[in-house]
Amino acid sequence: xxxxxxxxxxxxxxxxxxxxxxxxxxxxxxxxxxxxxxxxxxxxxxxxxxxxxxxxxxxxxxxxxxxxxxxxxxxxxxxxxxxxxxxxxxxxxxxxxxxxxxxxxxxxxxxxxxxxxxxxxxxxxxxxxxxxxxxxxxxxxxxxxxxxxxxxxxxxxxxxxxxxxxxxxxxxxxxxxxxxxxxxxxxxxxxxxxxxxxxxxxxxxxxxxxxxxxxxxxxxxxxx
Amino acid sequence: xxxxxxxxxxxxxxxxxxxxxxxxxxxxxxxxxxxxxxxxxxxxxxxxxxxxxxxxxxxxxxxxxxxxxxxxxxxxxxxxxxxxxxxxxxxxxxxxxxxxxxxxxxxxxxxxxxxxxxxxxxxxxxxxxxxxxxxxxxxxxxxxxxxxxxxxxxxxxxxxxxxxxxxxxxxxxxxxxxxxxxxxxxxxxxxxxxxxxxxxxxxxxxxxxxxxxxxxxxxxxxxxxx
Numbered sequence: 001x002x003x004x005x006x007x008x009x010x011x012x013x014x015x016x017x018x019x020x021x022x023x024x025x026x027x028x029x030x031x032x033x034x035x036x037x038x039x040x041x042x043x044x045x046x047x048x049x050x051x052x053x054x055x056x057x058x059x060x061x062x063x064x065x066x067x068x069x070x071x072x073x074x075x076x077x078x079x080x081x082x083x084x085x086x087x088x089x090x091x092x093x094x095x096x097x098x099x100x101x102x103x104x105x106x107x108x109x110x111x112x113x114x115x116x117x118x119x120x121x122x123x124x125x126x127x128x129x130x131x132x133x134x135x136x137x138x139x140x141x142x143x144x145x146x147x148x149x150x151x152x153x154x155x156x157x158x159x160x161x162x163x164x165x166x167x168x169x170x171x172x173x174x175x176x177x178x179x180x181x182x183x184x185x186x187x188x189x190x191x192x193x194x195x196x197x198x199x200x201x202x203x204x205x206x207x208x209x210x211x212x213x214x215x216x217x218x219x220x221x222x223x224x
Numbered sequence: 225x226x227x228x229x230x231x232x233x234x235x236x237x238x239x240x241x242x243x244x245x246x247x248x249x250x251x252x253x254x255x256x257x258x259x260x261x262x263x264x265x266x267x268x269x270x271x272x273x274x275x276x277x278x279x280x281x282x283x284x285x286x287x288x289x290x291x292x293x294x295x296x297x298x299x300x301x302x303x304x305x306x307x308x309x310x311x312x313x314x315x316x317x318x319x320x321x322x323x324x325x326x327x328x329x330x331x332x333x334x335x336x337x338x339x340x341x342x343x344x345x346x347x348x349x350x351x352x353x354x355x356x357x358x359x360x361x362x363x364x365x366x367x368x369x370x371x372x373x374x375x376x377x378x379x380x381x382x383x384x385x386x387x388x389x390x391x392x393x394x395x396x397x398x399x400x401x402x403x404x405x406x407x408x409x410x411x412x413x414x415x416x417x418x419x420x421x422x423x424x425x426x427x428x429x430x431x432x433x434x435x436x437x438x439x440x441x442x443x444x445x446x447x448x449x450x
Contacts, residue, residue: 120284121321121380125335125387126311135338140325216325217367 003187010178010188017174018195024091024163024170025156025203031096032152036103037142041133043104044111054104061101066162069094074166091163091170099152106152110145111137143214150207154200161196171195233259235422236313236391241280241290243273250276251287258391263423274426275318278393281424282313295390311339314384318396320376322368328355328379329364332386340387354382358412374405378412385416392416394425 001009043054061069074090085093114137122132161172175192179185236258243251250273258264266274279285281292283299283306292299299309323331333351336342342350355361358378368376377397384392397413398406417423 117317117319117321118323121315121317121323121383122335123284123307124282124310124313124315124317125383126307126339127335128307131338135334136323140323143325217370 001182001184003184006178006182006184007187007191010182011191013178014171014174014188014191014195017169017171018199020088020168021157021160021170022199024088024095024160024168025153027092028095028099028156028160029152031092032099032103032156035096035100037107037138039100039104040107040111040141041138043108045129045133058101058104061098064098066094066098066159067165069098070163070166087163087166087168090166091160091168095156095159095163099156102155103149103152106145106148107141109148110141113144114140140216143216146207146211146214150204150211153203153207157196157200157203235260235295236281236424237291237293238277238281239291239293241277241292242288243276243280243285244288251280253290255290258422258424260422261420263417263421263425265425265427267427267429270428274428275395278315278395278424278426281393282310282315284315307339311335311387312390314381314387314389314392316377316381316384316392316394316397318399320368320373320380320400322371322376322380322383324368327365327367328360328371328382331368331379332383335383336386350386351382354386355379357385358382359408372405373401374408377401377409381409381412381416391422391424394423394427396427397425399427399429 039054039057042050043058046054064072070090073094074085074087078085078090118136118140119132122136123129127135160170163170164173164176167173171192175188179188182188234257238257239255241251241254242249254277256264266277268274276285280287280290281299283292287300290300294309294312297304297309299306302309322328323334326334329348329351332354333344333347336347336350337344340347352361352364355364358381360375360378360382363371363375363379366375368379371379381392381397394413398409401409413423413425
């Protein structure tokens, strides 16, 4: 078989893997967001105990390699507590929990960059702390966080290939299977790389669009 | 009888407020009261605790000791939610602290909706009314970063006024402004004072506060002399 033929034949199979990859990335990004925001709020505005718990969480999940966490959850934690999680679910949970730790720090940074004035003004009008966080702090902090938060997409996209190790049928796993059958590593892994790059490009375009859409007038690149 | 009516006139009473930061005692037992329609100005150099005093009054800073009374109700150690009292004490900050993600109009109406529970339309009308009171109605759709300092401060005054406060607390309202923009803010404040608003103003610029107070004083004097 020629190189082009191999690529042509295996492309549908690899693209199905791309869908799996995208699902992992979207779900773990979402999980990371849903956890990262409350974690950030907890670390900035929470009680000393809450702050300690968040710090501990971040310390653990930023400190452990993806592969270690995947093995720990897939072969250790989930089986021992009787959860029958698929490789896909484990991948989403582990990447999501890890991303939450990183995302919490992105959001914490943007909350702190607002300065105390926004909170003071909101409280001086009679808003409760919760109201102020919801209507004043987070709408601004999330917008400010977007450029840094965009990093999470390519990071998760590339990290997702590590889930190969527990047998998730994403792009790399599939590419490897094809190579083991066809003995044509160069065209297949090159295709695999191109798919990753294209996924990356598409996602970055989307995030860039979102950044522009949610921009606060008068902030950012100076154009009014 | 006069003392009784005077007592009833008192809107804000501050008693023996103490506040320390570490070893530095910033407020050493401050006491005063403000009657309805009165404007009190505190002048002093930076770092003497004037801003701290204002923040103690609406409990943005919790005083170590002492009491605050609003309309005879104790604000400090009150069973009532502090958010209830804060609505009645409008605060204007040196650096405006407008909500940067909201237009001038939204800045004024958001607390009406979120805190007072007003309907959107009613809140909008009320907000527009307050904006025109400070001459900023034509800037309703502008974002804070598109306003000059003086305009931003006027919006922040409108934002505080919209809550129908019993007393306005001004924390260095003109200190962050370019000299040529101070006038428009002082003009708004004078209007408020003339309209019978009870005001507490803190500043470290004796010149400006003198100008402002002398303006009122002179008017009274002029009438007497001529």
